[in-house]
Amino acid sequence: MPRPFLVVAGLIALTPLLSSCKVTPLQVTPNPTRPIAEAPKELPRVPQPDPAAAEVPSGYRVEIAVKDLIYPTSVEFDDAGNMYVAEGGYVYGDEAAPCRIWRIDKSGQMRIIAEQLNPPITDLLWHQGRLYVSHRGKISALEGDRLRDLVTDLPSLGDHHNNQLAAGPDGKIYFGQGVATNAGVVGVDNFVFAWLQKHPAFHDTPARDIKVSNKEYVTLNPLVLTSTKEPPLVKTAAFQPFGQGKKDSTIAGATKSNGTILRMNADGSNLEVFAWGLRNPFGLTFGPDGNLYAADNGFDDRGSRRIANALDAIWVVKQNVWYGWPDFNAGIPVTDPRFKPEQGGQPDFIMQEHPPVPKPLLTRPHHVGVTKMDAGRNDAFGPTGMLYLTEVGDMNPITGAHPEHYGYDLVRIDPRSGRAEVFFRTKPSALGPSEGRLEYVQTPGPKRLVDVRFSPQGDALYVVDIGAIGVLPTITPVPSPYPGTGVIWRITRDGATSRDMPINLSPLPGRGRP
16 A cells, blocks of 8 residues: 555644643643444445446446456556456555455456565566566565566565566666654554564664754654553654664665665666655656656655645656655655644754756655556547556544545546546445445545556556445544455547456355465
């Protein structure tokens, strides 16, 4: 997923602590703006997927290619037109799901070709006769029936992971690497995401040597149990492990760094930083124009360094350019008043010096959750060069007490004008009841879209729907995923007669390992 779902927000309000000299009183109280509620005694039922519940522009039609999947995260095709589908193996609320890859041949036969990978699987890429897999901390390649690791020890133990793969015109493979934290400082929110207690020394690493401010952030220490009246506090500095105060103003850069676009040879050699200063470059694709495009998730309003109202951004990525993280959002400094959270002070800079910061191609509304992209290459489907971007949707009330839903769709972007329009989503009339904010759980239409890929001929668009994920509106909002509700949707032009794959396939019993 593009960004973690913050469970702690509904339980405690952590007043930011602005310096090591003056400690602001800490609040550990139920959020008074959110009514206390209990989880329902029975979870709602998820309807079977139905193409009639989907909305596309006039002249297009929707079909179900594969259904009944457990949290699918990626789809890809080989040179012969066989399909590969990854079941990611991890989603917020369920860390023990199958982590595996299905191969579906053109007759519709399904079999598992790899399993027990390092969850989550974030992307698949067919390149030069091999299937490449981006899974947590690794880039691997399938060779026969064996998965061989090409790059390991990527800094993916935190909030975000290594993400979408893209083959460049130079034959190299590019991929995004997300940051460990929300805004550069390890905090209680990372304990809630269940990695701080597992990897207490982990933190963000920059791609280049940087000089940082001497500020320290004071927060609760969830790693200490105490019966004392005063809560245990700890000081943490940017780009440092949790609980370690400021040590040195210079932080050394590294190749295996956070918030980057990395590039490697097809055999995994010569790993290098191509661009840096992105927060979570989840989506990555080359257009027919030769440009590299990245979909980048903006800051969340959480943690020790809270930044509000941040937008997701689509970038044209150039080599050696810095894109602003952790001190800019979509080209705007976080010191701008628009980023001041309701709880806490105005964010200030971490880095003492900033390289030039470009402007994005376009921005997307906060909390849409931009995920992955592909570019059109066949006029039989639509204008060549258009970008197609999936958006997984918000996690209200975890992502904020906003009344509207954001995302849950696929948008088409004209890179020449920067204009985006919704291309695929659930019909408003097919949404579930608004009670409990489960509209995108109790719908037969598309729910949370995480990947998009054109068929080898470019005349059919496949969209990966990870399935229904709701949020139980309890005092501590809890993500509630529904395994087996994942779908691969197919979109084609009306009147198209070619069928590159069968439809309505399912991995349920009878279609498993031969």
